[in-house]
Structure formats: structure tokens, C-alpha cells
Amino acid sequence: MPCNKFGWHGKFKECGYRVTVGRKEILDVLTKTTGHLSAEEIYLKVHEKYQSIGLTTVYRTLDVLASIGLLQKFDFGDGRARYEIIDATNEKGHHHHLVCTECKRIIDYKDFIDEEVELLRKTEKALSEKYKFEIKNHLIQFYGLCSECQEHR
Amino acid sequence: MPCNKFGWHGKFKECGYRVTVGRKEILDVLTKTTGHLSAEEIYLKVHEKYQSIGLTTVYRTLDVLASIGLLQKFDFGDGRARYEIIDATNEKGHHHHLVCTECKRIIDYKDFIDEEVELLRKTEKALSEKYKFEIKNHLIQFYGLCSECQEHR
DNA sequence: TTTGCTAATGAAAACCATTTCCATTTATAA
DNA sequence: TTATAAATGGAAATGGTTTTCATTAGCAAA
Structure with missing residues (x-):
């Protein structure tokens, strides 16, 4: 490709x-x-x-x-x-998502992205070699309750 | 809960x-x-x-x-x-998935899980505080082509 | 510019995983 | 044992996505 x-x-x-x-x-x-x-x-x-x-x-x-x-x-x-x-080149840049399992709200975050990218690079390299898997993309998401939905409990 | x-x-x-x-x-x-x-x-x-x-x-x-x-x-x-x-306590333990976007095959992996868990802990803590988001779970996946599907190109 | 080939398209129908409805059954606490 | 509400099964409905097929439109070549 x-x-x-x-x-x-x-x-x-x-x-x-x-x-x-x-x-x-x-x-x-x-x-x-x-x-x-x-x-x-x-x-x-x-x-x-x-x-x-x-x-x-x-x-x-x-x-x-x-x-x-x-x-x-x-x-x-x-x-x-x-x-x-x-x-x-997007202003938002590389980011991931917090997903509220209650109200489905999505929060974008980019904290620790540098560390994350480094770990991912390392992981990707190792996995590519070990499993002969050609990695194109990755996904990281956190699931839980947003502040609003916590209160409704 | x-x-x-x-x-x-x-x-x-x-x-x-x-x-x-x-x-x-x-x-x-x-x-x-x-x-x-x-x-x-x-x-x-x-x-x-x-x-x-x-x-x-x-x-x-x-x-x-x-x-x-x-x-x-x-x-x-x-x-x-x-x-x-x-x-x-599962023998498989904490692991993640490589997903072949072509044939949908799933490969489980647990390489670098320790480093990953540490980064996640750190990230979870920071995100919980910053966004008042109560994290319950997370998801990490890599997408790409398995060795078999690479050959068919 | 015109032409020919084939990819791309729109509308409707089909698809199909998941959810809802509702009458019946069953777990559980009193 | 009994009362009550949760849980259930089967059928029907739902609704996001895909397929079908006749038509349109990119685009490479002339």
C-alpha cells in the first residue's frame, strides 16, 4: 500500500x-x-x-x-x-478519549502523550518483530464516569 | 457502586x-x-x-x-x-489485542505490560484529578495487517 | 474536445446485531 | 408457603450499515 x-x-x-x-x-x-x-x-x-x-x-x-x-x-x-x-498538523494533535459510559460524553485529552508515544513506539517495534504484524494505527481509551454522572449516583 | x-x-x-x-x-x-x-x-x-x-x-x-x-x-x-x-487471577492475565483490519484476526499480547500499567496508573491518576473523571477501565488496541494478510498484497 | 471505460453514485431494499415488548416464570425475602 | 418484583423467552421491532442495480461522472487516451 x-x-x-x-x-x-x-x-x-x-x-x-x-x-x-x-x-x-x-x-x-x-x-x-x-x-x-x-x-x-x-x-x-x-x-x-x-x-x-x-x-x-x-x-x-x-x-x-x-x-x-x-x-x-x-x-x-x-x-x-x-x-x-x-x-x-491538526491543532488538536495526537490525543485520546475519556468515554463516559453513562451519558456517552467524550473528553479529549493529551496529557502524558509524549511518554505514551514513546512506550507505543517501543511496543509497536517489539510487536511488529515478534508477531510479524504491521501496525498502522492504535487506540487508547479510558472508560468511566464523568463528573456530572458521578453526582447522579 | x-x-x-x-x-x-x-x-x-x-x-x-x-x-x-x-x-x-x-x-x-x-x-x-x-x-x-x-x-x-x-x-x-x-x-x-x-x-x-x-x-x-x-x-x-x-x-x-x-x-x-x-x-x-x-x-x-x-x-x-x-x-x-x-x-x-486468569492465567492469561492483563493483555491487549492486535487487530488485523483485513481478516479480523485477533492476537493477544502482553509485552511491555508492566511499563504500560505504570504509565496507565500515572495517566489515570492525572486524568481523574484534572477532569474529575472516575476511570473504571481502559482499552488499548493496535490495528494493522497480520503476517498472512501482508503477503496477499 | 471528444470518447470510452470503469469507478462512483443515489435511492431503495436488504441485512443483521441488538433491543424492546409483553405475557409468563422464577428467585428471594418475609 | 406466599407475595412481589426481577428475570426470562420468543417474537417483533429497531436502526445503523451494507448491498443492489441502474445511472452518472472521472479521467486517461485519442
Whole structure:
């Protein structure tokens, strides 16, 4: 999968995907919107500008983006997948999530990210060698109760 | 949630849940079977012994077990939830997963678990204080291609 | 620019894991 | 033993996601 030129446009072409109006707009929404959007939320935002783009296309495009490593798909336990652009130059940068199992609220955090990245690098290297597993991505999440939901107990 | 007596039996009672044949058997299957079982797989195993226990009960019991912290629910991207008993005394012990995004194979690993646990403890403490978030559990997963799926490229 | 090939698309239908409904059963404490 | 509410099973409903298929549109080549 030699899909690593700069810019998603090049990456698309390189991987044999065509650049279409829908894909451009979906990527635009994902880039400009912070947060953890569901497919439907993305569809609604895209729909504001292009009424012709359907939910099916949104799903298909999200699959494509995830498969070429531009997008990460999350399961926060609320019954629908949520998506985030993977962008090192993103102001939010590398971060992880605290997931409230009660109200499903998501809190982004980036504390100890440096230490974490170092441990991950080490782990990834060892696991790659030991299991001949080619690591593309990782996921770290904490589950628990947000301050508000603790009070309701 | 003062649900922390020893043994699941006490934990059940303490949390106001009744101990039933179905729940006993489901817990038995989960304890005796290694791996990452789906609800249906658990149902089929339970069904071998007790034909009267339905899939609905399996789902409900899994929810209960997860809510009292005996069970962890996973999403490995194959369209169904998978479950693992959380058991410190388990021979497998604390481990995480490598998920092949191609064939959905799961590899358990426990390399660098000590360093990881230390970092997690530190992170959990800091995040608890900073966000007043009560952490109950965490998830670490690596995504990529297993050795077999790398060859098929 | 035009053409031809094929990927991409939209809308509707299908899919299918999970949840809900509801009448019946069962665990448990009095 | 009995009363009560929790637990249950089976069927139906739910709803996010995927598939189908006829149509549209990228884009490379002429």
C-alpha cells in the first residue's frame, strides 16, 4: 500500500481512487469540524451544501478514507461509529478519549502523550518483530464516569 | 457502586441482581472459554447445556456483567461485540489485542505490560484529578495487517 | 474536445446485531 | 408457603450499515 504522498488528493490518485465532488466535500467537513462525528452527522453537514450527496456515499467515502489511513473510526458505545481525521498538523494533535459510559460524553485529552508515544513506539517495534504484524494505527481509551454522572449516583 | 466483594456470586447479590441458572451458565462459559466470544457464540455454547436459555437473556446478562465490571466489551470491527472476562487471577492475565483490519484476526499480547500499567496508573491518576473523571477501565488496541494478510498484497 | 471505460453514485431494499415488548416464570425475602 | 418484583423467552421491532442495480461522472487516451 504505497499510499503516502503529501496531501489527500495525491494519496487518492495514488491508491487508484477518483477525486469527486462528494469526497472533496466530505473531507472538507471532516477537516473543518472538530469533534467525533457520526456518519449521519457528516451526511447532514454535507447535505447543507450539496443536497445530491447521499448517506450511502458518505459511508463509502468514510470507508475509503479509513482504508488509506486518513481517518480513524471509533466505537464509543453509543450504537454508531464515529470518525476523526488523522492529521499530525491538526491543532488538536495526537490525543485520546475519556468515554463516559453513562451519558456517552467524550473528553479529549493529551496529557502524558509524549511518554505514551514513546512506550507505543517501543511496543509497536517489539510487536511488529515478534508477531510479524504491521501496525498502522492504535487506540487508547479510558472508560468511566464523568463528573456530572458521578453526582447522579 | 459498592460492588466489590469477592466472587461474582456476592457481587451479584450486593448489586441487587438475582443469581439464576442462566447467569451462572453464561458466566461459566465465559470463564472456561478463552478467546473473544460474540453474544451468539456464547449463546450457542450455553445452549448446548441449557436449551431453554435464549439469546435475549445472553445479551441482558452480558450487559449486567459489563456494568458491574466483570466483563469487558470489545469492538474489533467485525460488526458484532465481543466479550472477555476481566479476571486478574486468569492465567492469561492483563493483555491487549492486535487487530488485523483485513481478516479480523485477533492476537493477544502482553509485552511491555508492566511499563504500560505504570504509565496507565500515572495517566489515570492525572486524568481523574484534572477532569474529575472516575476511570473504571481502559482499552488499548493496535490495528494493522497480520503476517498472512501482508503477503496477499 | 471528444470518447470510452470503469469507478462512483443515489435511492431503495436488504441485512443483521441488538433491543424492546409483553405475557409468563422464577428467585428471594418475609 | 406466599407475595412481589426481577428475570426470562420468543417474537417483533429497531436502526445503523451494507448491498443492489441502474445511472452518472472521472479521467486517461485519442
